[in-house]
Amino acid sequence: MRGTMLYGPRDVRSEERPDPTIVESTDAVIRLSAACVCGSDLWPYRGADPVTQPTPMGHEYVGIVEEVGSEVRLIEPGQFVVGSFFASDNTCEICRAGYQSSCVHRQPGAPTGAQAEYARIPLADGTLVATPGLPPEDMIPSLLAASDVLGTGWFGAVAAEAGPGKTVAVVGDGAVGLLAVLAARQLGADRIIAMSRHESRQRLAREFGATEIVTERGDAGAARIKELTGGLGAHSVVEAVGTQESMMQAIRSARPGGHVGFVGVLHGVEILGEEFFFSHVHLHGGPAPVRRFLPELIDLIWDRKIEPGKVFDLTLPLEQAAEGYRAMDERRAIKTLLHP
Amino acid sequence: MRGTMLYGPRDVRSEERPDPTIVESTDAVIRLSAACVCGSDLWPYRGADPVTQPTPMGHEYVGIVEEVGSEVRLIEPGQFVVGSFFASDNTCEICRAGYQSSCVHRQPGAPTGAQAEYARIPLADGTLVATPGLPPEDMIPSLLAASDVLGTGWFGAVAAEAGPGKTVAVVGDGAVGLLAVLAARQLGADRIIAMSRHESRQRLAREFGATEIVTERGDAGAARIKELTGGLGAHSVVEAVGTQESMMQAIRSARPGGHVGFVGVLHGVEILGEEFFFSHVHLHGGPAPVRRFLPELIDLIWDRKIEPGKVFDLTLPLEQAAEGYRAMDERRAIKTLLHP
Numbered sequence: 001m002r003g004t005m006l007y008g009p010r011d012v013r014s015e016e017r018p019d020p021t022i023v024e025s026t027d028a029v030i031r032l033s034a035a036c037v038c039g040s041d042l043w044p045y046r047g048a049d050p051v052t053q054p055t056p057m058g059h060e061y062v063g064i065v066e067e068v069g070s071e072v073r074l075i076e077p078g079q080f081v082v083g084s085f086f087a088s089d090n091t092c093e094i095c096r097a098g099y100q101s102s103c104v105h106r107q108p109g110a111p112t113g114a115q116a117e118y119a120r121i122p123l124a125d126g127t128l129v130a131t132p133g134l135p136p137e138d139m140i141p142s143l144l145a146a147s148d149v150l151g152t153g154w155f156g157a158v159a160a161e162a163g164p165g166k167t168v169a170v171v172g173d174g175a176v177g178l179l180a181v182l183a184a185r186q187l188g189a190d191r192i193i194a195m196s197r198h199e200s201r202q203r204l205a206r207e208f209g210a211t212e213i214v215t216e217r218g219d220a221g222a223a224r225i226k227e228l229t230g231g232l233g234a235h236s237v238v239e240a241v242g243t244q245e246s247m248m249q250a251i252r253s254a255r256p257g258g259h260v261g262f263v264g265v266l267h268g269v270e271i272l273g274e275e276f277f278f279s280h281v282h283l284h285g286g287p288a289p290v291r292r293f294l295p296e297l298i299d300l301i302w303d304r305k306i307e308p309g310k311v312f313d314l315t316l317p318l319e320q321a322a323e324g325y326r327a328m329d330e331r332r333a334i335k336t337l338l339h340p
Numbered sequence: 341m342r343g344t345m346l347y348g349p350r351d352v353r354s355e356e357r358p359d360p361t362i363v364e365s366t367d368a369v370i371r372l373s374a375a376c377v378c379g380s381d382l383w384p385y386r387g388a389d390p391v392t393q394p395t396p397m398g399h400e401y402v403g404i405v406e407e408v409g410s411e412v413r414l415i416e417p418g419q420f421v422v423g424s425f426f427a428s429d430n431t432c433e434i435c436r437a438g439y440q441s442s443c444v445h446r447q448p449g450a451p452t453g454a455q456a457e458y459a460r461i462p463l464a465d466g467t468l469v470a471t472p473g474l475p476p477e478d479m480i481p482s483l484l485a486a487s488d489v490l491g492t493g494w495f496g497a498v499a500a501e502a503g504p505g506k507t508v509a510v511v512g513d514g515a516v517g518l519l520a521v522l523a524a525r526q527l528g529a530d531r532i533i534a535m536s537r538h539e540s541r542q543r544l545a546r547e548f549g550a551t552e553i554v555t556e557r558g559d560a561g562a563a564r565i566k567e568l569t570g571g572l573g574a575h576s577v578v579e580a581v582g583t584q585e586s587m588m589q590a591i592r593s594a595r596p597g598g599h600v601g602f603v604g605v606l607h608g609v610e611i612l613g614e615e616f617f618f619s620h621v622h623l624h625g626g627p628a629p630v631r632r633f634l635p636e637l638i639d640l641i642w643d644r645k646i647e648p649g650k651v652f653d654l655t656l657p658l659e660q661a662a663e664g665y666r667a668m669d670e671r672r673a674i675k676t677l678l679h680p
Binding site for chain 2: 093094097098099101102104230231232244247255256257262265266267268269270271272273274276277278279280281282283284285286287
């Protein structure tokens with residue numbers, strides 16, 4: 001089959017790879033209907049995460065089940081499925097508490113190599129959720145978004161306790177930040193302030209439900225949020241970048257007693273204890289337990305209530321994955337969809 | 341009047357000070373029934389916080405109202421009152437959300453100098469809570485504890501979401517940690533693990549409701565908590581120390597999705613972002629909004645349902661404040677009560 005490999009910084013190759021097969025009796029193999037490039041793929045692409053060996057890329061996926069292992073009970077061949085980037089059993093105490101991405105049997109980055117024609121999904125029964133039927137073609141991008149960026153933005157908004165009566169600020173205008181705006185809207189927030197200085201992203205933020213746009217960043221951004229909230233700060237802030245500046249911007253944008261939900265993978269960040277102590281902010285986040293939200297998100301998409309697939313503003317054949325990475329790296333594209 | 345001053349590291353003096361008077365029309369002046377030394381007073385005492393000039397000490401207090409300003413409506417002379425170490429209006433949006441220690445009109449460390457015979461309390465209506473009547477002598481230590489250490493331990497337990505069905509671990513066996521044990525018990529926690537290596541403090545922890553004691557600290561302590569919780573970690577962890585080691589011990593003792601409530605004033609702490617990201621822990625804390633809890637805590641004490649005053653294991657006349665500090669610094673005493 002054709003698959004996407006990262007050989008080193010900015011060295012993405014589309015090449016022939018062995019077809020995946022059932023390894024464990026709890027596995028499924030799926031044929032991908034669409035694949036995509038994640039903002040987090042840019043960390044190793046840019047050399048910020050080391051690449052020690054050629055690495056199969058891609059961890060967001062939707063597709064049709066080809067084959068299941070002998071112990072798989074809930075998922076069957078022919079179903080259209082959406083999964084999450086952490087394989088989880090969905091039965092352990094941590095999964096039942098809603099933290100499937102910390103499942104005691106979790107397999108991070110599973111599947112490895114979903115920017116491909118086929119993928120092996122471990123713990124299929126716990127990881128995959130089947131849609132009510134085969135989706136129409138135009139719905140596939142939205143279902144693909146549910147697999148990671150929508151689920152992650154949603155978790156950010158939930159962790160930030162976005163809801164009725166709340167003012168929500170979103171730091172980061174990548175696909176996750178934009179979908180955190182959509183999530184905050186669905187969760188019933190009163191005011192949603194998107195922090196972005198890119199016109200096309202501002203437009204999509206407004207389409208997803210942002211009521212205001214703030215173009216300042218860092219401390220100036222936080223000061224602007226305070227200004228817009230009677231000097232107090234936002235009730236809820238979603239951090240969807242993962243740098244020192246963006247994290248402190250998020251904490252400084254929240255009011256005392258407010259909530260920061262952070263979903264940008266933190267890179268070299270140190271949260272200053274004393275400032276955080278006096279901020280009185282709640283802090284919660286991490287790798288999104290997308291599986292917790294999948295049934296609800298699939299329903300919303302199936303019923304055409306949300307269209308998160310709009311974040312894909314570049315579509316390429318799988319063979320041109322390298323161009324998909326380049327376009328996102330240069331911020332020419334918000335998110336690239338790859339057609340196998 | 342007699343008051344306590346800190347002139348520099350380990351230089352505590354009891355001396356004549358001017359009697360406090362009404363300055364603002366929202367002030368009250370109270371005659372202290374008892375005063376005490378706080379764990380946080382040891383930071384400047386030990387030189388960890390700089391002392392640039394002779395400083396009046398003491399911010400925990402109970403007493404009888406002597407005089408009130410012209411705008412005070414709810415508090416009147418003759419009442420026995422308990423207050424908190426942050427003066428707050430109790431009417432702003434932040435106060436109404438339960439974060440009185442971040443009140444938009446807050447006056448930190450108010451009153452300054454409560455290790456004295458009299459103290460001026462700003463924003464008396466918002467800050468002070470009157471007891472149902474004059475308390476019996478033996479109840480005064482418990483009411484005094486409500487002013488800070490009980491309210492702080494209580495906030496730690498609330499921030500850690502201690503409650504029925506939960507296993508709670510408490511890092512720190514000072515007065516605040518011990519009273520976080522008492523709070524967790526009152527909040528209905530199933531298991532309460534006190535982390536302490538001092539026999540007298542272990543005994544008091546058990547008396548307050550601890551079901552288990554862990555003597556290891558740091559990473560060994562966190563590993564022991566995981567061992568006692570099926571490898572998962574505690575649902576709720578209260579951090580009541582404020583150092584880098586104790587904070588990371590608290591985060592590492594909590595399960596994914598669990599809650600860390602931190603109330604030890606963080607000194608030079610940097611929370612490691614990447615580890616915190618993958619911990620999936622909720623983090624909340626800061627200077628306790630004691631005022632939020634005072635009515636409930638006073639009721640529990642008045643009805644003799646709790647006796648937090650047991651943390652005072654040394655009682656001295658006000659003039660001997662210096663010995664009170666020494667005894668706590670050398671860990672000969674958990675907490676010193678001073679009689680004016």
